[in-house]
Amino acid sequence: MILEKIAAKTRIRVEERKRQKSLEKVKKEAYGRKNKNPFLFEKALRGKDISFICEVKKASPSKGIIAEDFPYLDIARDYEKAGAAAISVLTEPEFFLGSDVYLREIAAAVDIPVLRKDFTVDEYQIYEAAILGAGAVLLICALLSTEQLIRFRQIADELGISCLIEAHDDAEIKKALAAGARIIGVNNRDLRDFSVDINNSINLRKEVPADVIFISESGIKTAENIERLRKNNVQGALIGETFMRSADKVKELTKLYGPVRIPRTKICGVSRMEDIDAINMVQPDYIGFIFAPSRRQVTSSRVHEMKVPLSSSIDAAGVFVNEVTAAIINAAHSLALDVIQLHGDETEEDIIRIKKETGCAVWKAVRVKDSSDIDKWQNSAADLLLFDTFSGTEAGGTGHSFDWSLLERVDRPFMLAGGLSSKNIARAIRQAAPWGVDINSGVETDGVKDAVKIKEIMSIIRRLK
C-alpha cells in the first residue's frame, strides 16, 4: 500500500539526515529552543465552533500536481487572513513534493500554529519539527505501534508541541486513545484505493470522548460537509485540495464556514490629515480621536480640522483616559463628538453624568485580565462595553490581542479591541461575534496609519458575509 511505500522512503530519508546531523545534536537543539507558546495548536482548536486547518500542499499521490504555481508563503498568509485556526504544511519531499523550507518559512511568517504534515516514523522527525517551528506533528496509527505512539507523544509533550494522531477505523481510534491522544484526526480517504467518504469521520465521532479534539481530514469540499461535521460535534476540518484550488481563500473559507453578521467598524487613533482620505475611501462606521497622552494624541484644534473633510456618515469618537469630566463635556460639545470612549478608571457616576450632559453614546473600555474584569462591568450604564487587552503600562493601543473565549460570558452587545489586524480579524469576528470592532495598531506601519492596511482589513470584514 502507498502508506508503506512512503514510510519506507521516509526511513531512508531520516537515516540520511542522521548522518548529516546526529540524533544527539537535533535533540539538544530542539530542547534548547524557546517555545513561546506551548501547545498553541490544541488551544487553537478548542473554539466553540468548528475550526479550520488549511493545508499548504503542492502535490499528492492521489491527485498528482495540485499547484503548478506554488507561492507557499502567500498561500499561508491568505489562510491566516481567511480565518484558519492552524496551517498544515506538507514536508514529505518525494510523494507530496513538500519541503522543510516551506514549514520553516511559513511558521516564521504567520502567528497561527503550524502542523508538520509528514510520515513520522522516527523520533528524530519530532525534534526536527520543533526546530523548524512546528506547533504540531502528525502521528499515523497505521505506521506506528502503540508503544511508539506513546513514546512520540511524550517527546512532543516535553517539547510543548501537539500530536495529531490519525486513525482510519475503530481499532485505530482505540489505539490512539490508548496512546493518550488529545487530538484525533480521522482520515476520510482510504489509502488502499484513495476513495473518500466523509461519513467515515462522522461515523467514528462517537468512538472518541468529547474532551478529545476530533478532526475530520480529507475530501471536505462544501458548506454542507462542514454543516454535517458541525452537527456531529467535529471540532476541526483539515482541508487541503479545496483550498489549494481556490484563488480567493477568504471567499472559500466564508463559503464553507457560512456567513456571519458583519460588525460595526471603528478605525481608532487617527491623527493626520492625510489619514482622513484613507478613512473616507473605506467608510468605517466610526473614527476614533485620542485625547489622552499617546503617540496618537490629538489636540482639539487638530480634530476640528480633520472633521471638515471627514465623510458625514462616519461618527466621531473621542477617547479619554481619566480626563476631568468638564473637559470631556466641553470637547463633546465643541467638536460635535458622537461617542465618548473612556479608557481609564472612570466610575459609573462619571458614565451617567457624561451621557446626560453630552447626549453622546458612552463606551466604557474594559481592559481584560480575567473574567472578573468582564463581570464587574456587565450591568454598566455605558451604551457599550469595549473589551480591550490589559497592559500594566498602556491604557490602550497595545497592539496585542487577548483570550476571546473569555467573552463567551458577555450577555450584551460589545466592541472588541486589542491587536486586531488583517491576520486575525476573521477569526476574531467568527469567535467573539462582537457588535463592533475597534482597529488601531493593526492598520499602522512605523507608527502611522497605513491606507493599504486599512483597505485590506475593511475588505476582509465585508467579505465575511
Ligand SMILES: O=C(O)c1ccccc1NCC(=O)[C@H](O)[C@H](O)COP(=O)(O)O
Ligand atoms: O491608541 C492609543 O494610543 C490609546 C492610548 C490611550 C488610551 C486609548 C488608546 N487607544 C484606544 C483604542 O480605542 C484602541 O483602538 C484600542 O485600545 C485597541 O488598540 P490596538 O491594540 O492598537 O488595536
